[in-house]
Amino acid sequence: MxxxxxxxxxxxxxxxxxxxxxxxxxxxxxxxxxxxxxxxxxxxxxxxxxxxxxxxxxxxxxxxxxxxxxxxxxxxxxxxxxxxxxxxxxxxxxxxxxxxxxxxxxxxxxxxxxxxxxxxxxxxxxxxxxLLTEQQGFIEPDEEEITAQYRQVEIAKNVDILSASKHFKLNLDFGPYSLRYTKNGRHLLLGGRRGHVAAFDWITKKLLCEMNVMEEVADVSWLHVHTMFACAQKDWVYIYDSQGTELHCVKRLYRVNCMEFLPYHFLLATGNKDGYASWLDVSIGELVSNFNTKLGDIRLMHQNPGNGVLCIGGSKGVVSMWSPKVREPLAKMLCHSTPMSALTVDPKGQYMVTAGQDRKVKVWDIRALKGPLVSYGLRLPANQVVVSQRGTLAYSQGTYCEIQSNLLLGEKAETPYLRQMCDSFVHGMRFCPYEDILGIATAKGFQSLLVPGSGEPNFDALEDNPYQTKSQRREHEVHALLEKIPPELITLDPNEISAVDVPTLQEKVDAKRSLFHLKPPKIDFKSRHKMKGRGGSAKASRNKQIVKDLKRKEFIADIKKSKQSIFKQNSKKASDFIPLDSSVPSVLDRFKPKSTKKK
Amino acid sequence: MKVKMISRNPDQYVRETKLQNHRMPRNFDPELHPMETAREYVRALNATKLERVFAKPFVGNLSGHRDGVACFGKHPKQLSTLVTGAYDGEIRIWDLANRASIRNFVAHDGFVRGIVYSVNGDRFFTVGDDKTIKVWKNDMPDVDEEEEPVNTILSRTILTGISHHRNESIYATCGEVCAIWDENRNDPLKTLKWGVDTLHTVAFNQVETSLLSCCASDRSIILYDQREALPLRKIVLTMKSNKLAWNPMEAFNFTVANEDCNLYTFDTRQLKNPLKIHFDHVSAVTDVDYSPTGKEFVSGSYDKTIRIYNVHHSHSREIYHTKRMQHVVCIAWSLDNRYIFSGSDEMNIRMWKSNASEKLGVIRPRERVAFNYQEKLKEKFAAHPQIKRIARHRQVPKHVLNAQRKIRAIKDKEKVKEANVRKHSKPGKVPFVSEKEKPVLREDV
Incomplete structure (x- = not known):
């Protein structure tokens, strides 16, 4: 072509x-x-x-x-x-x-x-x-007013009915809760620590299923479609369908604390109480990888949506990044000098936001592994941090919750964009994709806040479509399965696959170093079959020995040559270098210690 | 205060009736499409696998001849018409769309050596072993009429091949001499001769239309100009060339099918060594034909396989074979660039797709777009080892595989020997000769 x-x-x-x-x-x-x-x-x-x-x-x-x-x-x-x-x-x-x-x-x-x-x-x-039709949301305060002073009720009064209906509160008794929105932002999953699990279409408030699993629920997560979700219960991870029917019980995922679903890899990543990170391929039901991170109890875990790498925050203030096929962390970042309390990565995979017991919230450049770009000093340590698609940052301190309109504002922002006092301790926060909504799960239930300007107004229907029909969802599922990215491709640089494979400096050094420890290869020489009377085993074995010796000699000569070339390269002297042991006699030779000849 | 929130009207996102298509708003923001490269790679891998899955090149065979098929004639205007000649002198005209023979008659005593159509396609010329050129009408005779040639020309010399001028009513035959004929006359306009050896192929250039070339049995290739009295040039190769085909788009390039398992593409401006050597066949190459785009050509060989080559590549991109196909004698690439015809010793003519995984039939616009996208992806990731491995893999018949091994062993042995000789000779005594310099023995002007 x-x-x-x-x-x-x-x-x-x-x-x-x-x-x-x-x-x-x-x-x-x-x-x-x-x-x-x-x-x-x-x-x-x-x-x-x-x-x-x-x-x-x-x-x-x-x-x-x-x-x-x-x-x-x-x-x-x-x-x-x-x-x-x-x-x-x-x-x-x-x-x-x-x-x-x-x-x-x-x-x-x-x-x-x-x-x-x-x-x-x-x-x-x-x-x-x-061609994009929708506009981003915003709040324009009146004169001598600031956005932070507006309560949710006031905002709800000033928006259209459809948006106002998105502000609601659920009082639930089985708290504290964790929550998840689907990738297209249409469905919501709530899991209460005391066993209550509910899945529903939160816009129309249509319930998909609600049940009590009669066990402690640590975390919940949607799988690739809204007809299936995973629930990390007291011992094992269970997978339910949207009716609440138990589909699987994954006993190999034991005592899981937190879960993340990687939609393009079809991997359910989990971190458990013993420090094991596991990746379960939900399309074939196989555990892709399962190893001990040696970090102890994994409580803070978030995927980087830009490359699929798992970021795990620890009690030492270090964030380590993990890929299923590498047993060492791909990178480690010391973010706080104190234990960490919250961790998130923005949906574009550009920034990582961490919060620690040092009452700081820091924003890091996760692609360059640099930072902090911005640091917020708070009065209390933040226990939850989330970032929306448009870069709105929300963090909670106990029951109090603040929202910054842009995560890069930092200390410059004297007052937050919005603030909210919840009725009890905040246990989970998530921004709803493609909507201006922040969902907050507390010890006593769930509430949905209006945060104008936080969501991406224009969705791509081939990627995530909130208005998906059943047939579209099925087609999308098939396409997504066909394009499942193999777990080997989870790397820090998502474009590595299209880059030229050039050996790194380390690999070059290793290759050179290995030259010094090479052994001649074993030669399996088979002598040609000869007619009776012309060969004989003695002759054959002699020939074999000759060939072997020849090859070995050749090999050693080659190695010697390449070694010498390395020495030659490295022995290039600076112009002002005077060799101590030169063959040219100099006047300073008399100060040298006289060598005693050994016999 | 003024507040605006994202509030989508579902009417704008949901179709109104089932007759409409679903509304698919797009947003090409790269940040909404994470891990683009990895996903594209997986798509490319899938596309490559699908290509191999759908690679079913064999379309069908045309059986009817009672002896081996010797030559083809392509109709210049009708894609569905093909004329074939056999060893027993029989000629058949095929309706390719229905895969049926519509006419057959015995034209010559002995082999039919060549068939060509006139420029407008209303008649065709055949030459045979009986030293005659016969002119036939393309149209069927009436019900009560016999199949009779319009004209029969008795030649003084044997005839082994024929080729028609691109746009004039002139054709050339070869045999002991190369003769240029006018369609309306019974005597040659001109005879061209260089040496005493028999010429077995003649081919007119399709662009520089008065240029023509012949292959002779003394392993030479001779270039003639129809306007001049004397031949232009002659090169002698190490082995005999069986067939010659001019590139229809690049006037100065031609390819010869050689007895030494290779094909050689030459540039007429620089005949000293070939532009490209095309390897991969394991036995003598019997015929070669260019695609109308001039980018690829197809070759048939005595090793019972057909190979398709890119003009600029030395290894084939495709190999076709069947269990039943015997030595391929003649090959043709259809003028719509989609099919390949092969005639072989065992009396069958086979139709192949030129692109093995191409979908036949109507292709809807969305399908077309998807195919184009897949093509581009395959191209983008072609160098990746896994994709390359899948795209390159071909199952070849066992005898070909064994022969390939043998040829490789021979080549290796020769290399080792040369290296040994060089090692034990004076430096410079055994020069390095590139592979391209080997096939041409000499060039005469």
């Missing part, structure tokens, strides 16, 4: 009128021919006319490549003049490939042609922005 483009996309000839029909025709039009003035007639020793031909512009002309089917005339006007730069940056897929390193002209041009299409794709994606 690509070569198809290559052939057809010959760069347009410059100036059709100047293009010669035959190579021997003069490419220079008459008007460009100018006579040259000479200094004097006497200097001329020939009778002809000297003309100066202006150099054709084609020399040094850089080829420009055009997209197939692009309107030729408007190429210049069409380019990104109309698209704002910030939009182009948002949809940008990264830098161009530098064609400098490409060896041959053919591949260089091929790459340059490709870049034209990639650029076009970025522009087209940026252009689709104007």
């Amino acid at each position: 690509l070569e198809d483009e290559n052939l057809d996309k010959k760069p347009p000839r410059r100036g059709a009128k100047s293009a010669p029909s035959r190579y021997f025709h003069s490419p220079v039009p008459e008007e460009e021919v100018k006579p040259i003035k000479l200094k004097g007639v006497s200097q001329q020793n020939f009778s002809g006319e000297i003309i100066k031909v202006e150099q054709d512009k084609q020399i040094g002309f850089k080829k420009t490549f055009y997209r197939k089917g692009a309107p030729k005339k408007h190429i210049k006007t069409e380019t990104n003049s109309k698209i704002p730069k910030n939009l182009l940056k948002k949809y940008d897929k990264g830098e161009k490939v530098r064609s400098k390193g490409v060896k041959t002209k053919f591949f260089k041009e091929k790459q340059e042609r490709k870049e034209v299409y990639l650029q076009y794709a970025t522009e087209q994606a940026a252009r689709t922005e104007i």
Whole structure:
């Protein structure tokens, strides 16, 4: 396909009128021919006319490549003049490939042609922005008022009925509760510590199921669709369907504290009381990985939605990041000098927010593993931290809960965006995806707060669709299963799979070091079968020995050579280096200790 | 105070009636599509697997000939018409859409050596072992009429091949000499000769239309210009070339099917060494034909397989074989670039898809988009080891596998020997000769 483009996309000839029909025709039009003035007639020793031909512009002309089917005339006007730069940056897929390193002209041009299409794709994606229909929410305070002073009742009064109905409170008796929204934000799952589990469509308030599992419930989590959810109970993890029927009891997940579902990998990640992290592939029901993190009781765990890595916070103030196929943490970050109390990663996978007993909330750049970018000092340690799709930060301190409109505001924000006093201790908080809602689960029930501007207004129906029908959900499920990412691809850099596999410095060093400990390989030499009388076992074994020795010698010589080349590289001396033991005699030699000859 | 919250009107997101499509609002914000690369990789892997699953290249066979199939003639205007000639002199005209033979008659005594259509496709020319050129009408004779040639030309020399000019009423035959004929005359316009050896293939260039080339039995390839009295150029290869095909898009390139299991693509401007050597066949290559796009060609071989090559690659992208197919004698790529025809010793003509996993039949726009997307993904991740392994894997017949091993052993042995000779000779005495310099023995002007 690509070569198809290559052939057809010959760069347009410059100036059709100047293009010669035959190579021997003069490419220079008459008007460009100018006579040259000479200094004097006497200097001329020939009778002809000297003309100066202006150099054709084609020399040094850089080829420009055009997209197939692009309107030729408007190429210049069409380019990104109309698209704002910030939009182009948002949809940008990264830098161009530098064609400098490409060896041959053919591949260089091929790459340059490709870049034209990639650029076009970025522009087209940026252009689709104007098709988005919904606007982001906001609160505009009156004069001499601030948003923090508004109570939920007042906000609910000022919004439309549909939104006002999203503010509600449930008084429940089996607290403290944990909660989860589905990925499309349509359904809500509540799990009370004393066994109460309820799943419902929270917008229409239609109950899917409600039951008491008659056991302690540590955590709940939706699986890939709203027809199934997992419940971490006293001993084991159970999986129920939306009717409340028990589908599975996973006994290998023992005494689980917290659960996270990775929707693109179909993995249910759990952390248990003994410090084991486990990943259960829910599509095939197999435990992908299960090992001891040696962190002790795992209480703080959150996935990084940007790459699927599990972030586990510990009592030492260290956040460690885990992938199922690597038994060591991929990275560790010392975030607090005290035990941590809360941990979350923003839905875009850019920032991590941690809270510790030192009464600090810190925001970290999780892609560069740097920070803190921002730190909030609080009066009490935060026990819950959450970030919404649009970067709204909410944290709770006991029963009191504060919301910052942007997580990067930090200390600059003198007053929070909104604040809320709950009736009892806050045990769980979640922002609802694609809605301006913050769900708070407390010891005495659940309440849903209106936080204008927190949710992403425009959803992508092929990714998450709150208005999914049954058939659409089924189709989506099939597609998602087909595109299940294997757990091996969970790495810190999610684009690693498309990068060039270059050995790291460590690997190079290791390879060099291993040279010094190599042993000659064993050679399994089978002598050719010879006719009777020509071979004989003695001859064969002698031949075998000869071949073996030869190979070994060769191998040793090779190793020696490569070792010497390493020594040579490393023994490059600085210009001002005077060797202690030089063969050239110097005046300073007399100060050297005299070597005693050993016999 | 003024408050706005996300409040979606369901009417805008849910379809009104079942007759409508579902509304699918899109948002291409990269942050809503996490782990894009990994997902694309999985998609590419699936697409590659599906390609191999759906790779069913065999469309059907056309049986009817009572002896081995010797040559094909492609109709220049009708995609569904194919003329085939057999060893027993029989000619059959096939309706490919219905996979049925619509006409058959015995045209020659002995082999039919070549069939070509005239420019407008209303008649075709056949040459045979009986030293005659016969001209036939493309249309069926009436019910009471006999199958009779429109014209029969007796040649003085034997005839082994025929090729038609791209747009004029001129054709060329080869045999002892290369003769240029006018359609309306019974004597050749011109005869071209270089050496005494028999020519067994002739092919007109499709772009530079007066250029034609022949393969001779003294292992040479000769280039002629129809306008000139003398031949242009001649190169001698190490082994005999069986067939020659001009690239229909790049006027200066042609490919020859050689007896030494390889195909050689030459650039006429630089005949000293081939542009590319195409390996992979394990026995003599008998025929080669270009796709109309000029990007690929197909070759049939004595090793009972068909291979498809990219012009710029030295190894084949595809191999076709069946249990029953014997030595492939002639091969043709259909003019719509979708099918390949192969004629073999065991009297059958087989139809293959040129793209093994292509879906036949009507393809709806959404399907087309999905296929294009898959194609692009496969291309993007083609270098990944797992994908590469799946995309490259082909099951080959055991005899081919064994022969491949044997050839590899021979090549290795030769290399080792050369290295040994070099090791024990004076430095510089045994020069390094590139593989490309080996096949052409000499070039005559």
